[in-house]
Amino acid sequence: CFDACHMAVEFEEPAAALATLSRAGIRVAKIQISAGLRVLFGGGDDRARLDALQPFAEGVYLHQVTERRGDQLTRFLDLPEPLAKGAPGDEWRIHFHVPLFRDRLGPFLNTQDYLREVLAIVRRTAVTPHLEVETYTWDVLPLEYRREDIVTAVARELTWVLDQFRS
Secondary structure: OEEHHHHHHOOOOHHHHHHHHHHOOOOOOOEEEOEEEEEEOOOOOHHHHHHHHHHHOOOOOOOOEEEEEOOEEEEEOOOHHHHHHOOOOOEEEEEEEEOOOOOEEOOEEEOHHHHHHHHHHHHHHOOOOOEEEOOOOHHHOOHHHOOOOHHHHHHHHHHHHHHHHHO
16 A cells, blocks of 8 residues: 555655565555645744644544655654644644645645646556545634635535546
8 A cells, every 4th residue: 555645754755665675576456645734834934833743642643744844754653642742943834634625724735746746647547446535634624724614625626636637
């Protein structure tokens, strides 16, 4: 299973990762279509960004974080750990499945660009026919990002994915 959210959080390049699996004779049976949080730091309002991340540090799921500082990556098991540390690097990628169709969640981005690249590869090379949209965190998303009903949100997810195959 190639989980697009996990791969994006690890700063893996999609084409290189899929090529490495192929060269090793590892077949990708399924691609999980999912996006995580992407937080850019260094704009002068880092404290506000860290504060705005607090609602995402909920206790139901682990939300692994990879921090990029220059060329160095530091990994944290769950979001509360880097939040307590403060002093962020250049970028955090957080394993918190966010709606695919939202390119921004307040001051944060999602890993939608990464996912677009994965889906473009799938479209060109037919890596696997098994695709699964995997946004399961609807009930723990901060309220401001889940005001629509679940049926509408899931329909928007699927439409977003289909649009990627039409472009």
